[in-house]
Structures are given as structure tokens and as C-alpha cells.
Amino acid sequence: MPDTQPPSNRNDMRLALEADRHDANRVSALRSPAWEKVSRTLFDVAILGGGVSGACIYHHLSRRGYRVLLLDKGDFACGTSQASGMTIWGGLLYLRNLDLRSVVRLSKDREGLARDMPAWVRPQSFRFVPSSDSVWRERLVHAALYLYWGLGLFRRRRPRREPLFEEAALLAHPPVRGSLVLEEATLSASDSRFVLQWIVCHQSEEDVPLNHAVVEEGRFDPRDRLWYLEVGDAFGHRSVTTRARFLVNATGAWTDRVNEQFGIRAPYKHIFSKGVYLGLDRPDNHRDPLVLEVEEHRDIITLMPWGPVSLWGPTEATVRRAEDGFAVTPEDVDLLLGMARRKLRRSITKRDVVSLRCGLRPLAVNRDFGGARYPLDLSRAYRLWEDPGVPWTAVYGGKLTNCGSLAREITARIARRIGPARSPDCDAPRILPEPEWDHYPGIPGRVPSLDWCMRHEYCCTLEDYLRRRTNISQWIPREGLGRAGENRSRVRQLALVLSGGSDAEADRALGAYEAGVRRRFDDVLGVVQ
Ligand SMILES: Cc1cc2nc3c(=O)[nH]c(=O)nc-3n(C[C@H](O)[C@H](O)[C@H](O)COP(=O)(O)OP(=O)(O)OC[C@H]3O[C@@H](n4cnc5c(N)ncnc54)[C@H](O)[C@@H]3O)c2cc1C
DSSP states (O other): OOOBOOOOHHHHHHHHHHHHHHTTSHHHHHHHHHHHHHHHBEEEEEEEOOSHHHHHHHHHHHHTTOOEEEEOSSSTTOSGGGSSOOEEOOOGGGGGGTOHHHHHHHHHHHHHHHHHOTTTEEEEEEEEEOSSOOHHHHHHHHHHHHHHHHHTTTOSOOOEEESOOGGGGGBSSOOTTOEEEEEEEEESSOHHHHHHHHHHTOOSSSEEEESSEEEEEEEEETTTTEEEEEEEETTSSOEEEEEEEEEEEOOGGGHHHHHHHTTOOOSEEEEEEEEEEEEEEOOTTOOSOEEEEETGGGEEEEEEEETTEEEEEOOOEEESSHHHHSSOOHHHHHHHHHHHHHHBSSOOOGGGEEEEEEEEEEEEEETTOOOOOOGGGSOOOOEEEEOSSSSEEEEEOOOSTTHHHHHHHHHHHHHHHHOSOSOTTOOOOOOOOOOOEEOOTTOSSOEEOHHHHHHHSOOOSHHIIIIIISSHHHHSTGGGTOTTSTTHHHHHHHHHHHHTSOHHHHHHHHHHHHHHHIIIIIHHHTOOO
């Protein structure tokens, strides 16, 4: 049985009042049971941040029988975890700094995910195209790929040279000596769905994931050694007090800020490296991901096939503040289009851009780090900070590829701090019912229906659905609206489902979505649609 105490009168009354007022609102009604559990359960661990790090930690702790609360101030995966290259890789780029340790570790993580999660992580050949036609250069790269393969314990296919390949026709300068093929792994659906799958199978009286939930205040009470958190509904419907024995800060780029909010001082801090991709129409002959060498900074740029688009990027630029990193700027677009003109045969203009994606790599450095280094020269290893005074751990760094080892390490540390779970057998993973399917103009195949995603996957807004429960906003121009707004009525239908049939609410949601698309897409590209 959960260790609960009677909810405070204040919470009770507020919940009852709010429930009456908002039962008409479908999203609010669906979220009510979770809010009630949050207010009455004493959690072993509360995790702040539902990106890949927080979600995977949530999964591991829930499986061990701990009572876990996962809170995200936005939607799950709405930070960097929705903007990655979706590659589960052994860290090839870190060979250039001879960071062999990272390569060995990441290769091991890649193998673990490919072995344990074949439905989500699939092997994928990548074509590496050296920047020059020099025989020596090619031999050097080939030797490096062999070393990489060896550091990965020869688990992937042996690297090989392929003189002829279909994608050569896409390049401005097809390589005389062909491409070098190496095998990595990629996510089969999307990065957001990869995050979600860690979460959806753990939902019970004792394991509660709650998105769009903002921690307004938090304090640690040394008398009962509990954290008290005031959590507010981002839609403004309610706020409750919840309690937890341990807190994990897995808020990615916001980690330093959340530490500050709670008065925690860590010996690390984050440096932010912004990464942007352009989604372009995918040509029929683009089958394998291409890795092209870029002369500047000895970096690479990729052309990744993903459904009907090819992702071109990413950029790598240091930014100072987290807020600056999550918006694509016209300069980012110009930079990527300039590189496309140099590297690709097809002439690409702003009008060819289907979608934009942008995230911040949070790179862990020591607190006193003051240098200005190219982000790729900084270590990508994660670091964990356990506060000696209060039960608190903060995650610094982290990738999709190493989410499993990070979560296992943090789970073991928490078990040492708070002891074994009190109900180790309570956690039978929830089996979701088969999705109900739907169609969307321009999307090949079918998509899970909005109604199903609302009932089973915590989907609350148009953006949750179009961007993270499906790939619609990444695969259809202007975030699903269509170049000339031809899908507007379809998006309104979706807004009606969300609002439970209220025309006024549906119009409001559609208007807000369109304004967001103008800001995030039309204004950045400077294209009048
Ligand atoms: C362009 C790019 C390409 C990449 N490609 C790859 C790749 O191919 N392979 C790979 O392994 N890695 C890749 N990465 C790295 C990887 O995507 C990130 O390191 C990883 O997604 C970070 O996950 P996270 O959970 O730490 O952070 P995030 O995904 O940013 O999650 C943090 C979450 O915390 C929430 N939050 C913030 N503040 C609060 C608060 N106060 N309370 C509650 N919640 C809060 C946010 O809403 C967010 O959902 C890439 C990164 C970028 C930028």
C-alpha cells in the first residue's frame, strides 16, 4: 500500500472546485486522476524534467519498485530530446580528440540499446564521404573507422569502401574514390516517441508521470527529511502540494537554473551548444544517411533520411543562455543553406525548407570553466552531482545513446541513499491497448489518433500531437498546416477533439497554433506563404 497521509484540506477543496469548473474541458478531465495521485502520494523520488534522461531514470526506478513522480514543465520530450539527429552511435567524432574512453562507453551503450530494444533501435549503415579525393586521406579515414569498429568490439558490420553509391548523385562533388560505409544504429520512430516509450508503460497509483506541470516552489524540511513541492497546472487549472524523499534534477539545459531555484550549488555547470537541422524534401535516391566532412573545425554535416524529409545539419554553436538556444534564427538557416550550396547538387532555397528543428546540447564542465572552446572539443560525458546535505542529484550532460547507463547509475546511487524499494513487486509494466489509427494529408501510412494519444499518452495540446506523438509537424510544411494553409481545417478538427467539442476553444487553440507557426517558421524563413 502506498504510504500516504490525508491530503491537506486546502488541496482537497481546490481540487474539488477545479474539477467542477473544468469537467467540461476534456484535457483537464483526463488529467484529473493524475493530479489527485500527485496530491495524496508520498513519492520515493520526484524527477524534474521529462526528456530522455528523466524519462529513462523514471523507467528504471519504477521497474525497481520505487514510487516515482515525473514532472515536466512542458510536454515530455519538448526540450532537446525532440531535436536530435536520432542516431544511436558510438561517438565516432570523439576519436578526433582521442577520447577513446567515451568511444568505448558509447559503443557499449549503443550495443545495449540495439540488443534490448530492437523495436526502437535498428542498425543503420552510414556513408562517410571524405572531403578530398586524396588516396592517403581516404586510407587514414578508413584506418580510423577500423579503430572505431574495434573499440566497439567488432559488434557492428566491418567498415568498407563502396566506390559506387546512389546518393553520389545528390552531391555537388561526387567523390572520386567513393564512400566509406560504417554501421551505427538509429531510432526507428522518432526521438520524442523514444522518450515517451520509457514513460507510458509505468502509470499506477505509485508511479505518476505528469507533463505541463510547473514546480512553483520547493523546500526541504529537515524534520521529516522530505521535499515539499508546490506544483501548478501549466493550463492554470489547479495547483497541489506533493512530497518526495529524493529529488532528481534532469532538466537538461535548465539544470543550473533549477539547482539555483532550490539553493543547490554543484561543482559543475552547463555550456550550451546549439544545434539546428533543416528538414528538406527527400529525393527518391536518398536511402542511407550521408556523413560529409566539413573543412571548418574538422566537423561533419549529415543528410539523414527520415520519412518524407532529409534532415540537413546540425550546426554547432556556443550560446550563452538556454532561452537563446531553442529558437532557430535566420542566420542559422543561412549558414545551413550556404553549406548545402557547397555540398549538395540540388539548389536549395528557403522555399524548399519543410521544417526546422533546434536543440541545445548541454555540455558538462567544471563550475570554474571560463574558456572559449569549440563545443566539439569539450567532453560529452555525463556527470552526476549528489548534494551531500540534502537528498538531491543533478544530471549534467547526457545523450540519447547513453540514457540507459546514466539511468542505471543514478538508480543504484539512489538505492544506496534511500534504501531498497518498499514494494519491489508492485510494478507490472502497463500494456497499452493497440493504437487507434488515423490519417493526415501528406503523411505516408497512418498515425495514432489524437483521441487515443489523449487517453493513453498524456497528449494535451496541438503541438504535443503534431510534433511529438506524430511526426506531422516535421514532415508537412509549416508544422502541418501546409504551404498555403491547405490543412487548416484538418488542424481545426483536431483542436475540436482536444476541446471536447467546444468551437470557441478550438478556434482559440487553432489561432494560437497558427501564431506560433508564423513566429517559428514563416518569420524565420522570411517566406510569405
Ligand atoms: C542538434 C542535436 C543533435 C543531437 N543528436 C544526437 C544523436 O544523434 N544521438 C544522441 O545520442 N544524442 C544526440 N543529441 C544529444 C541529445 O539529444 C541530448 O543530449 C538529450 O536529448 C538531452 O536530454 P535531456 O533529458 O538531458 O534534456 P531535454 O531533452 O532538454 O529535457 C529536459 C526537460 O526538462 C524540462 N524542464 C525544464 N525545466 C524544468 C522544470 N523547472 N521543471 C520540470 N521540468 C523542466 C524541459 O521541459 C525538458 O522536457 C543531439 C543534440 C542536439 C542539440
